Amino acid sequence: MKKTLLSILTVAATLLAPVSAIAQTEITFWHAFTGRLGELVKAQVADFNASQDDYVVVESHKGNYSETLNAGIAAFRAGEQPVILMVYEVGTATMMATGGAIKPVYEVMAESGAVFDPDAYIGAVKGYYTTTDGDMLSLPFNSSTPVLWVNRDAMKAAGVNPDTDMSTWEQVDDVLTQLKAGGAECPLVTAWQSWIHLENFSAYHNVPFATKDNGFAGLDTELKLNGKAQVAHLSKMAEWAKDGKFIYTGRRNEGGANFRAGECALFTESSAGYAGISSEAKFDFEVRHLPYWKSITRSPQNTIIGGASLWVMANHSRDEYKGAGAFLSFLSRSDVQAEWHQNTGYLPITIAAGDATRASGFYDKNPGTDVAVIQMTAKQPTANSKGLRLGSFDQIRGIIDEELEAIWSGNKTAQQAMDSAKRRGDALLRRFESANR
Amino acid sequence: MEKRVTFRGWLLPILLIAPQIVISLIFFFYPAAQAVWQSLFIPDPFGLSARFVGLGNFEFLLSDPFYRASFFTTALFSILVTAFAMVPALFLAVLADRLIKGSSVYRTMLIWPYAVAPAIAGVLWLFMFNTRVGLASWYLGQFGYDWNHVLNGGEAMGLVVLASAWGRISYNFLFFFAALQAVPRSVIEAAAIDGAHFWRRFFTIVLPLISPTTFFLLVVNVVYAFFETFGIIHTITAGGPQQSTTILVYKVFADGFVGQDLGSSSAQSVILLFVVGLLTVIQFKYIEKRVHY
Numbered sequence: 001m002k003k004t005l006l007s008i009l010t011v012a013a014t015l016l017a018p019v020s021a022i023a024q025t026e027i028t029f030w031h032a033f034t035g036r037l038g039e040l041v042k043a044q045v046a047d048f049n050a051s052q053d054d055y056v057v058v059e060s061h062k063g064n065y066s067e068t069l070n071a072g073i074a075a076f077r078a079g080e081q082p083v084i085l086m087v088y089e090v091g092t093a094t095m096m097a098t099g100g101a102i103k104p105v106y107e108v109m110a111e112s113g114a115v116f117d118p119d120a121y122i123g124a125v126k127g128y129y130t131t132t133d134g135d136m137l138s139l140p141f142n143s144s145t146p147v148l149w150v151n152r153d154a155m156k157a158a159g160v161n162p163d164t165d166m167s168t169w170e171q172v173d174d175v176l177t178q179l180k181a182g183g184a185e186c187p188l189v190t191a192w193q194s195w196i197h198l199e200n201f202s203a204y205h206n207v208p209f210a211t212k213d214n215g216f217a218g219l220d221t222e223l224k225l226n227g228k229a230q231v232a233h234l235s236k237m238a239e240w241a242k243d244g245k246f247i248y249t250g251r252r253n254e255g256g257a258n259f260r261a262g263e264c265a266l267f268t269e270s271s272a273g274y275a276g277i278s279s280e281a282k283f284d285f286e287v288r289h290l291p292y293w294k295s296i297t298r299s300p301q302n303t304i305i306g307g308a309s310l311w312v313m314a315n316h317s318r319d320e321y322k323g324a325g326a327f328l329s330f331l332s333r334s335d336v337q338a339e340w341h342q343n344t345g346y347l348p349i350t351i352a353a354g355d356a357t358r359a360s361g362f363y364d365k366n367p368g369t370d371v372a373v374i375q376m377t378a379k380q381p382t383a384n385s386k387g388l389r390l391g392s393f394d395q396i397r398g399i400i401d402e403e404l405e406a407i408w409s410g411n412k413t414a415q416q417a418m419d420s421a422k423r424r425g426d427a428l429l430r431r432f433e434s435a436n437r
Numbered sequence: 438m439e440k441r442v443t444f445r446g447w448l449l450p451i452l453l454i455a456p457q458i459v460i461s462l463i464f465f466f467y468p469a470a471q472a473v474w475q476s477l478f479i480p481d482p483f484g485l486s487a488r489f490v491g492l493g494n495f496e497f498l499l500s501d502p503f504y505r506a507s508f509f510t511t512a513l514f515s516i517l518v519t520a521f522a523m524v525p526a527l528f529l530a531v532l533a534d535r536l537i538k539g540s541s542v543y544r545t546m547l548i549w550p551y552a553v554a555p556a557i558a559g560v561l562w563l564f565m566f567n568t569r570v571g572l573a574s575w576y577l578g579q580f581g582y583d584w585n586h587v588l589n590g591g592e593a594m595g596l597v598v599l600a601s602a603w604g605r606i607s608y609n610f611l612f613f614f615a616a617l618q619a620v621p622r623s624v625i626e627a628a629a630i631d632g633a634h635f636w637r638r639f640f641t642i643v644l645p646l647i648s649p650t651t652f653f654l655l656v657v658n659v660v661y662a663f664f665e666t667f668g669i670i671h672t673i674t675a676g677g678p679q680q681s682t683t684i685l686v687y688k689v690f691a692d693g694f695v696g697q698d699l700g701s702s703s704a705q706s707v708i709l710l711f712v713v714g715l716l717t718v719i720q721f722k723y724i725e726k727r728v729h730y
Contacts, residue, residue: 066695073697077484094482094697101483186569249568250587251675258569395696398676405678409588424503431497431698434488435479 027323028082029059032068032308036275037142040343048330055323057084065308066394069094072313076101081313083320084327086141088308089128093215093391095311096137097436103312103321104137105129105328111318112325120332120350124302124376128387129309132216138309139328142346144272145303145372146196146290153283154265158182162286168294172266173236176245179265186264188246191253194400195306196268196290197233198225203385204292205229206301215389219433223390223425225400226418229296234407234414241408248408251401270306271372274345278366287368289375301385302376307346347372391432396425469710475703482697494704503680504688508712511684514598515662521602522658523651526609531639533610534617544614551607555665559672562600586674590681593674597682600673601666609654616650617643648728656720663713685709 033041038061045059062071065088072085087095095102109116118126118136129138152162155175159182166172172188179187190196202209207229212221240246247264249255259267260280268290277285292300310331312324330336337353340346342362348354354373357363363370379385390396403417412420444450476494480487498504533543553561565573566586574584586592620643628638644651667687670676676683676691686709693702 069697070694073482091697098481098483098485100485248588251677254587257567261570263569392696392698395692395698398691398696401675402677402679405588409678411679424501427497427501428698431479431701434490435481435698435700437488 024054024056025317025319025323027055027057027084027320027327029057029084029086029310029327030062030068030072030082031059031086032061032063032065032088033086034061037344040340044331044336044340047336048327051330052326055326057323057327065091076313079315081315083313083316083324085311085313086308087138087311089306089387090393090397092129092138092309092387093389093393093432096389097219097391097432101314102137103314103316104135105139105310105312106135106137108312108321108325109328112322112329114325114329116325116329116332120352122347122349122351122354122377124381124385125305125347125349127381128305132213138311139331140305140309140349141307141331142272142344143305143307143349144270144346145305145376146192146200146268147271147371147375148288148290149259149267149269149273149277150286150288151259151262151265151267151281151283152286154184154262155179158184158265160265162284166266166288166291169233169236169291170294172291173240175266176240180243180245184265185244186247186258187244188240188266188268189249189255189258189264190246190267191255191269191273192306193248193251193404194397197237197404198230198400199388200290200303201233202227202230203302203304203381203387204290204300205297206382206384207296208384209388210390213383214387215391216383216386219391219429219436221390221429223396223422223429225425226415226422229293231414231418232296233293234404234418238407238410238414242410246408248405271347272307272345274369287371289371302379302381304385304387305347305376342369345369347376351377390429391436392428395428399424399428472703472706472710475699476707479700482699487700490700494700495708498701498704498708503683506680507683507685507688510594510681511663511686514594514601514666514682514684515659517594517598518601518605518662518666519655519658521598522605522661523609523654526606526654527613527651529606530610530613530617531643533614547610548607550604551611553604555601555604555668556672558604559600559669562596562603562669563673566596586678588678590678593678593682597666597670597673600669601662605658605661609658612650612654613647616647620646645729649730652720652725652728655724656717659716659720660713663709685712 029045031041041059045057049056062068068085069087069091072081072087075081081101106116106118118134121136121140125140125143126136129140130136148166150162150166155162155164158179160175160178164171164175166175176187199209202225207227208214208224210221210223210225212218215221237246241248247255247258249258253269253273255264255267256269256273256276258264259269260277262281262283271287274287290303310328312321332350334350334352334356337348337350338356338360341348341353341357348357354377358370400421403412403421406412407414407417477489477491478487479490479494529547533540533547536543550558565571566584568574568585568587571584577584584592586596624642624646625638628642633641664686666684667690670682670684670687671690674682676687685705689702689705689709692698692705
């Protein structure tokens, strides 16, 4: 309430006193958040504006992730681009490949003289947005990673001990069989199938999703998602689907409705699902680490992130870049980050923010909220688990979704489907390569 | 003796049609020309560089069996949407036309769905047929039918057709109703006196007399099915499962506005332009001959 009031006052002040504001530089910031997240962004911006007198950040909501990216691109073509643009992780390669449209964050920070220590950021979070040389290109803003959500009441109802160890998929396989035998109608459901069961699966088992370090090392990358590990996992899931142990609900997070309604026992979904699940679920739930196949790896790597980062656009004035630098370093401050992390369920981007949250006792009061943080930070990321940087990735995900649906419906085997996904995806990667040569 | 009103001189007539010409040039011809031009390039999304590829984009598309398959999907979708939007509309219009009392109430209620935006209509239908919590799928389940449009392509197609045609029925109803009202009563009464029963009168007198409206609606509905349905498809199936509801215009939208592949998207628009142009020519050349004005 206080924050809303503050933001109203700030807005009113900017509107009413444009003359008296002495040489305040305006920093435009376009983002994709509405509802509660939108309010939290507004509050962050208001806090920043109140904290200093040199710059005014003006935030505006431009639609969902892809609409925001489109708005940014269209604005750039018209020479009206914002200083800061929020881009979802799928658009990372698009932003990176276009050298002339952006100004890398590490450059902005260096020129603005703001406090900037790249090592303060969590490796697996910033890795997605850094070059192979370690230069940070955009500032991670909201990041999450997939975890396993457990409906303990549904487990009990099917006569399965809810404390059963489900660290590995082998164990989950047994649990699914027991759940099915116990009469569970929806033992396992998932959201974002490509992100969780292929992209994160590959990183977690330290196998490549694509050549050239998952695209980080060059545009001439090729998909490797038809590897042995991936095909083995998908074959098993196909078996589960056939036996009614895995229920397919759609390409996005449709399964969330089923899980929150208490129909499903297990749910692989982003850690950012916390807000929705904790407010809606009328059952005893729990967050576990994403399972791994013991037959593939003895101990899992880290998972990768999803979400968005903030890009600074090219062709702005020195002052605007200085202001952008000041705003980005404000966002990285550990108190700001800790608050964001606790309010949204998104991962903290700095190590200090995670530590501050732990010290405040938040994780003890909200058990499970640190699972994602531990899963991300337990190991140093490898070339396979740093993230993905593939052009036309949105269309490639579409292709993967189509091929996965062919597996779930029994039209194709996992191997056939992934071979086809590789062939079709590679064709798009070659197009992207020739567009950005 | 035909009476012709003519203008003296050129200036006034040109001035009078100029606004329409200018609007067409700016909003139709210019973008169309842009699309044709852009279809020859692979540009980067920010417009910083573009590589000329000649017909490379077309080659890339037409060599893709999934793209070719979407022609068939589009044809099936358009035929179904047009049929489901027109036949019930005509039926309802005939019934409303026969009403003596309260026809304005029915009319108003039948027109309502037209006010619902396509994306909202999509969400409504999606909710009713949600595989787990949907009302319609629950009733189907009671009859022992396991509805699952997220994996069953045929059901997905049925659902997007239904959602696309539903709002359109109102629009078509309005035109059919107006056309029916314009059919001279005396002709129908004469036929009735000759002993023709209702359906015979309908097929031999009414239907031919409203054929201009039917033809107009046919053209308009095909264009609707081709171009204006991507919002519904986007919200309900996003083209899936597999590619069973990926129609041509949805791919234009998805590749261009979500995937940022403007070269391919432009090439697809050009292909679509040709397809629709061809269809319109066929419609005017062959079907219009059977229309009596």
